[in-house]
Amino acid sequence: MKFCYADPPYLGCGKRYVPYHPEALVWDVPETHRDLIARLCDEFPEAWALSLHSVSLRTILPMCPEDVRVAAWVKPFASYKPNVNPAYTWEPVIWRGGRKRGRREPSVRDHVAANIRLQSGLVGAKPEAFCWWVFDLLGAQPEDEFHDLFPGSGAVSRAWETWRRARLFPLFAGVD
Incomplete structure (x- = not known):
């Protein structure tokens, strides 16, 4: 299976990424996200996942094909900002496709509780537990072809x- 994960600058948050990428402000335009979704559907018809923030879900979800689903990353520990109440402690993940599972395989939940990644050097870097959940959500296998469309910190x-090593060599999982 060929699949991808896309974690673009969230709609309206492009200014946070200008120091890392001079064209980051294009992500403040909804049409740029529409183009990304079209690319995901064209280049990765088997499976893809897209991160966004809850504020933009109302705008971005209608741009997606009808067969997408929305999953949730819940952050038990998150950065709390002054004068923002209630705090933003979850992020939607829109996903499509993926490998079908048999009845004997464990079910994957459509949500994950994973703490944010601290001191990664880049705003929005995803924690490993989140990434593993996305791979499981899409039914990934170690031999699959994975594309990280927005590599940022390289964490994904x-x-x-x-994740691949842990599946291929379970005895040595966590050993570098």
Whole structure:
């Protein structure tokens, strides 16, 4: 299976990424997200997942095909911002496709509780537990072809390699 994960700058948050990418402000335009979704559907028809923030779900979800689902990343520990109440402690993940599971395989939940990644050097870097959940959500297998469309900190690609090793060599999981 060829699949991807996309974690673009969230709609309206492009200014946070200008120091890392001079064209980050294009992600403040809904049409850019529509183009990304079209790309996901065209290039990764078997499976894809897209992170976004809860504020933009109302805008972005209608851009997606009708067969997508919405999952949730719940953050038990998150950064609390002054004068923001209630705090934003979850993020939607829109996903499509994936490998079908048999009845004997464990069910994957459509939510995960995983703490944010601290001191990653890049706003929005995803924790390994989140990444492993996305791989499981899509029914990934170690031999699959994975694409991280927004590599940023490199955390998702590293998590893919760790996840693959753990599936290929379970006896050595966690040993580098």
